[in-house]
Amino acid sequence: MKLCITGGGTGGHLMIAQALVEAAVKDGHEAIFIGSMRGQDRKYFEHHSSFSHVYFLDTAGVVNKKGLGKFKALFKIFLAFLKSRKLLKKHNIVATYSVGGFSAAPASIATLSRSIPLFIHEQNAVEGRLNSLLKPFAKRFISAYDNNSPIAGYPIKEDFFKHARVRESLKTIIFLGGSNGAKAINDLALSVAKHLKKLNIKIIHQAGEADFERVKKEYESLHVEVELYAFTKELDKLISSADLAVSRAGASTLWELTANGCPALFIPYPYAAGDHQYYNAQFIVENNLGWCERENENIKSKLISILDEELESKSKALLEYSSKDVASKMIKDVTEVLND
Numbered sequence: 001m002k003l004c005i006t007g008g009g010t011g012g013h014l015m016i017a018q019a020l021v022e023a024a025v026k027d028g029h030e031a032i033f034i035g036s037m038r039g040q041d042r043k044y045f046e047h048h049s050s051f052s053h054v055y056f057l058d059t060a061g062v063v064n065k066k067g068l069g070k071f072k073a074l075f076k077i078f079l080a081f082l083k084s085r086k087l088l089k090k091h092n093i094v095a096t097y098s099v100g101g102f103s104a105a106p107a108s109i110a111t112l113s114r115s116i117p118l119f120i121h122e123q124n125a126v127e128g129r130l131n132s133l134l135k136p137f138a139k140r141f142i143s144a145y146d147n148n149s150p151i152a153g154y155p156i157k158e159d160f161f162k163h164a165r166v167r168e169s170l171k172t173i174i175f176l177g178g179s180n181g182a183k184a185i186n187d188l189a190l191s192v193a194k195h196l197k198k199l200n201i202k203i204i205h206q207a208g209e210a211d212f213e214r215v216k217k218e219y220e221s222l223h224v225e226v227e228l229y230a231f232t233k234e235l236d237k238l239i240s241s242a243d244l245a246v247s248r249a250g251a252s253t254l255w256e257l258t259a260n261g262c263p264a265l266f267i268p269y270p271y272a273a274g275d276h277q278y279y280n281a282q283f284i285v286e287n288n289l290g291w292c293e294r295e296n297e298n299i300k301s302k303l304i305s306i307l308d309e310e311l312e313s314k315s316k317a318l319l320e321y322s323s324k325d326v327a328s329k330m331i332k333d334v335t336e337v338l339n340d
């Protein structure tokens with residue numbers, strides 16, 4: 001089977017694309033990727049990936065643009081749609097999986113225009129605009145947050161399960177800002193760094209590329225030792241060595257922490273579309289698996305109070321919560337739909 005996987009923009013979408021291509025190749029299939037020249041698509045797949053071919057088209061987001069900017073963005077999508085139609089034909093694509101984000105638009109619409117089955121993975125608890133628009137035309141709409149989803153769970157890298165463990169006490173804390181880093185999480189980490197040092201708690205911190213140098217200097221002036229990263233490919237190992245996380249509630253990170261059994265204080269990105277990060281984390285709070293707090297002036301004292309909390313029961317409960325092999329179930333489902 002020859003698949004097209006499309007979508008991206010941020011790491012959250014691209015990690016799903018990666019999980020899907022790995023599962024497809026493992027089952028003897030082939031996949032091409034159609035993404036955008038903007039966002040993080042090239043960083044993820046331009047040089048190393050399991051895709052047979054990767055294409056980065058000249059597209060940009062439409063939702064936040066107005067007037068001429070919106071018109072230009074739509075025109076670029078139209079040109080990319082024509083290009084995507086050609087690519088689907090050239091590679092004899094039999095099905096397309098969209099992982100959402102603005103880069104998914106051209107190839108998803110091209111797929112429908114060629115009467116090729118479209119599959120969609122929605123990562124968040126609140127549906128993205130493009131996903132909602134295309135949902136009625138899709139063969140499948142998979143979401144970990146939808147009880148009617150034909151496949152339950154969230155596709156994440158096997159390594160997060162492999163290194164999963166029950167947390168018993170707090171020796172190491174990890175601060176995670178999502179694929180772009182988060183200034184609010186960086187500031188929070190710096191504000192508690194001395195306190196953590198006093199308690200002998202080791203700090204791991206993924207600060208994002210944009211804020212990395214500032215954060216590095218601040219730790220130096222505080223004389224606090226830290227294992228500091230801008231962006232790392234070793235996040236599975238780093239999360240596994242931590243006992244507590246302080247994290248944005250991007251969907252992939254949230255489910256990776258869950259699979260690994262690492263309890264977390266989630267601080268949702270306040271400007272996410274439809275406030276989806278807040279809703280992503282609600283099952284964590286409702287099932288007493290961790291904590292979620294809005295960004296506000298009390299966040300530092302909230303974190304300090306969590307340092308004394310018992311972690312073991314939450315960690316054990318998290319480990320029972322995730323489903324394994326979701327990406328390979330999604331690929332098998334495509335073959336079943338095509339054979340129907």
Ligand SMILES: CC(=O)N[C@H]1[C@@H](OP(=O)(O)OP(=O)(O)OC[C@H]2O[C@@H](n3ccc(=O)[nH]c3=O)[C@H](O)[C@@H]2O)O[C@H](CO)[C@@H](O)[C@@H]1O
Binds near residue numbers: 177230235
């Ligand atoms: C600001 C914003 O709107 N963010 C959205 C974006 O987040 P973002 O891209 O930050 O999202 P996620 O947390 O879902 O995923 C980040 C992914 O990057 C990986 N990673 C991250 C840092 C690093 O140093 N190394 C690394 O490998 C993580 O392991 C994870 O797999 O997409 C998600 C999925 O649609 C949404 O839920 C988020 O709301």
